[in-house]
Amino acid sequence: MKILILGAGGREHTLAWKLAQSSEIDALYAAPGNAGTASIATNIPIGVNDFEAIKQAVIAHAISMVIVGPEDPLVNGIHDFFLKDAALKNIPVIGPQKAAAELEGSKEFAKKFMIRHQIPTAAYQSFTAENLEEGYAFLEGLTPPYVLKADGLAAGKGVLILNDIEEAKKELQQMLVAAKFGTASATVVIEEFLKGIELSCFVLTDGENYKLLPTAKDYKRIGEGDTGLNTGGMGAISPVPFADEVFMTKIHDRIVKPTVEGLQKDNLPYKGFIFIGLIKVNEDPFVIEYNVRLGDPETEVVIPRIQNDLVSVFKAIANQSLDTVELKIDPRTATTVMAVSGGYPEAYEKGKEISGLNTIKDAVVFHAGTKPENEKILTNGGRVLAVTAFGSNFKDALEQSYKNIEQLHFDGMYYRKDLGFDL
Ligand code: AMP
Ligand code: GLY
DSSP states (O other): OOEEEEOOSSHHHHHHHOOOOOOOTEEEEEEEOOOOHHSEEEOOOOOOTOHHHHHHHHHHTOOOOEEEOHHHHTTTTTHHHHHHOOOTSSSOSSSSHHHHHHHHHOOHHHHHHHHHEEEEEEEEEEEEEEEEEHHHHHHHOSSSEEEEEEESSSTOOOOEEEEEHHHHHHHHHHHHOTTTGGGGSEEEEEEOOEEEEEEEEEEEEOOEEEEEEEBBOOOOOETTTTTEEEEEOOOEEEEEOOHHHHHHHHHHIIIIIHHHHHHTTTTTTOOOOOOOOOOOTTEEEEEEEEEEOOOTTTTHHHHBBBBBHHHHHHHHHHTTTTGOOOOOOOOOOEEEEEOOOOOTTTOOOOOOOOBOOHHHOOEEEEEEEEEEEEEEEEOOOSSEEEEEEEEEEHHHHHHHHHHHHHHHHHHOOOOOSTOOOOO
């Protein structure tokens, strides 16, 4: 089987690494990929939103399945594009159709979905420029901190949490009237602030059947002790130690099951991963957000714990027989620590040579922002490398991740040394 993975991050390298272990793989492609995917697959230099170029590549290489890494192409309707094209319609795409991808593409859509299916989430109201004054009044009725969310995709930057009412009003005005996040903030969801510890739950569905994948927790802030700016994620741990059986049953019964059933009731075709961002308030789970893809760096700890042949699992999604698959999960804990470019998440330099990759023995290094050049591997993004290791608990696993990341080097390299501090 010939499989194409769309994307260029640590998530996509991890998927490629796992798929490459399957005896069913004849050829693996990544578009556009990075230096990590280039070592086990063929990189094709096309963008994830260039559907015509993707079509040409799929035909040229006789690709028989496409795995979509990031959300953009899903929200832009890549799955629908395949279904509508005579030459592509029988090639399975792992990722939901456009209508279902709105769960990530529109926060308001996601909130309405949760209310309709009685899935626990923060109370909210949404506003546009026409009812800005009502938005101010709604803010005044809340207790701080105030949570403002741009409705559309804003590259992970569209959520603001503010302590001061005047600042919250100013930001609301900036988002709605001054288009702070472009058209993404033409509608703003204002919601109740929930206090608790966050975790993520991953679900794989074929639209009818579903499987729960391992839980994970990521560390979003750049600084130790969860301080400083938000990043794409500085590291992750799976499983989440506080997600015990009682709590997981609540997540399943109150959130996962009604989500998959809700997709069916609403006629939202979904074959792919659902990433549910959760918060534990006292002993109860609430949904913070849905993503219609795997998380990054959560993938770097979730996928290595799955012991099944991933090609078989994806085939079962394609032909809607996921009920026949029995998932085998490695009981050990996996951790990943992200090495980032100096300055990230603000301005940073690219093109720094990476050394030490060949000395890593007790961990797997997944590439995020890297590119091959001649015989060298250079940095090519903010998040550069994710070092994944296993252990009998998260402390042991982290010790391995840290021991190995110390062998790696590039100019300006930074990583957080305190992952797991809150557990
Ligand atoms: P999102 O892009 O929806 O994941 O939001 C980004 C981050 O904002 C989340 O990971 C949470 O840390 C925080 N957040 C979002 N919504 C809420 C909420 N209602 N209460 C508290 N924190 C929130
Ligand atoms: N690590 C968070 C995300 O992938 O959205």
